[in-house]
Amino acid sequence: MNEFFExxxxxxxxxPLWPFLIFGFLGVVALMIDIVNRKRRTYAIENFRATIEEELADMYPVHKRWPKNINHYLTVRLPEMHQNFEVLRVFIPQKNLPEYNADWNNFRDFCRNLTDEKIAAAEQSPVSGQPPSNEPDPKEVFHKLIENLLKHTHFK
Structure with missing residues (x-):
């Protein structure tokens, strides 16, 4: 055993020691880059979640009320939400990216197509003699779309 250590x-x-110094330096740089990327990812997730929770406070996570002129209300908030969507997109694993994009597109389309008339029609109780509407409740659809977006913030 002594011969082995000798x-x-x-x-x-x-x-020469210079290759070990270079590899050590590269290891330290890689560790620093990983720490910075983790902080950036955490910041992107927090911004994305905060934007949804602040901008849509009346409707998510607990639905309090639909604002007047819902289409305008949501479309005004879409650019900021889209910016946070794009920032978070960098940190989404490649295999989850198509689903993330589809969830965003579904949410965006829902926000653009939602009108006060659709909400009013969904909130009216069905009149006797009329069949119930086949349209899903906008509240449930909205919550499902938000949950689909937020599930992408729970990756490792």
Whole structure:
């Protein structure tokens, strides 16, 4: 066993140390980049969640009320939400990216197509003699779309 350690010691005496220093430096740089990327990812997730929770506070997570002129209300908030969507998109794993894009497109389309008339029609109780509407409740659809977007913030 002593011979083994002596061989290793002789090896380190004859080999130059600069390759080990370079590999050590590269390891430190890689660790620093990983720390910075983790902080950026955490910041992107927090911004995305905060935007949804602040901008849509009346409607999510607990639905309090639909604002007047819902189409305008939602479309005005879409650009900021889209910016946070794009920032978070960088940190989404490649295999989840198509689903993330589809969830955003579904949410965006829902926000653009939702009108006060659709909400009023959904909130009216069905009159006797009329069949119930086949349209899903906008509240449920809205919550489902938000949940689909937020599930992408829970990755490892």
């Amino acid at each position: 061989q290793i010691a002789v090896y380190f005496e004859t080999v």
